[in-house]
Amino acid sequence: MQLPAFVFATLLVLGITTAQAAGVRNFDIPAGPAGPAIRLLVWTPCAEPPREMDARGATFFAVPACPVTGEKLPLIVMSHGRxxxxxxxHDTAAALADAGFVVAALNHPGDTMRDTSRTDSLSVLVERPTDMSRLIDYMLDGWSDTSRIDPQRIGLYGFSFGGYTGLVVIGGDPDLRKGLPNCETSSLRACKQLESGELPDQPTTHDKRVKAAVIIDPYPVFVFPEENLKAIAVPVQLWSSDPAQNADGLSGCCAAAINQRLPIKPDYHFVDNARHFSFLATCTPKDAREAPAVCTDAPDFDRVDFHRRLHADVVAFFRKHFAESAKP
Known part of the structure; x- marks a missing residue:
């Protein structure tokens, strides 16, 4: 298949080769007793070369509705930030799909770029991990190609509030109570609710089906004293941006505190000069014009080159630990 010249040129700018390909398609988890409807995107291994496509104003390189290739594929579920x-x-999801993974990313109800109605609220802190379990349920029981997934190889990728979400899913117990240190001075709506005496209306959800997790700049970290992370027993690859590049107090920076508290030493990566948003997808010139706050990195920081290394390390991490978990 011949790629149009402008697409090929853009792929070169972003450091993407035509060997990278991922199918992508929207799905919906229906509303039910467990929670509201959830919208998701699923990336899958694909035999066709990528195409430029517009997704809510962002530029993706993927193949819409490409037939899934492969059997017994590992599944990675993704949790976005606040x-x-x-x-x-999307570039990380596509890289994983090109490496042979199925990747499912959802919109957390009430905490998205289009619906901020419950952002920072206590209900979101409680329900985000449940969202991830519902996503796994759907991919294993309701997705059209569920027979292609290996249910013994499920991983999680979480960024910022998604990092908090991932820590809970793999066994962390957030300390959600009145008088929590650092909460009194936090601007989080959840902290204000806790200080007023409101309590979670249900326990947070753990999911033992997740066998490995990539956690990036988890936030908030003050809800995880060391003793509340002791139950985490799965391998963790932990990434941190550079505090020197997050002087504005941007939520999500950084991961050093969690690195010190995890009971099993994680595969820890501190990224010099990385800003919090440097972990978000690489930006085309159009993206940079329309979302400069998200696309602007520190001087001399090359996000495209960094994402090549990020993707290689993430793929290697999941492959290693899925192989180890499969040993008798």
Whole structure:
């Protein structure tokens, strides 16, 4: 298949080769007793070369509705940051799909770029992990190609509030109570609710089906004292942006505190000069014009080159630990 010249040129600018390909398609988890309807995107291994496509104003390189290739494929579920969306890490999802993974990313109800009605609220902190379990349920039981997934190889990728979400899913117990240190001075709506005496209306959800997790700049970290992370037993690859590049107090920076508290030493990566948003998808010139706050990195920081290394390390991490978990 011949790629149009302008698409090929853009692929070169972004450092993407025509060997990278991922199918992508929207799905919906219906509303039910467990929660509201959830919109998701699923990336899958694809035998066709990528095409430029527009997704809510962002530029993706993928193949819409491409037939899934492969059997017994590992599954990675993705959790976005506060006020994020399921396409925020589309280049990482595509790289994983090209490496043979199925990747499912959702929009957390009430905490997305288009629906901020419950952003920072106590209900979101409680329900985000449940969203991820519902996503796994759907991919294993309701997705059209569920027979292609290996249910013994499920991983999680979480960024910022998604990092918090991932820590809970793999066994962390957030300390959600009145008088929590650092909460009194936080601007989080959840902290104000806790200080007023409101309590979670249900426990947070753990999911033992997740066998490995990539956690990036988890936030908030003050809800995880060391003793509340002791139950985490799965391998973790932990990434941190550079505090020197997040002097504006941007939520999500950084991961050093969690690195020190995890009971099993994680595969820890500190990224010099990385800003919090440097982990979001690489930007085309159009993206940079329309979302400069998200696309602007520190001087001399090359997001495209960094994402090549990020993707290689993430793929290698999941492959290694899925192989180890499969050993008798």
């Amino acid at each position: 006020r994020g969306w399921f396409g925020g890490h």
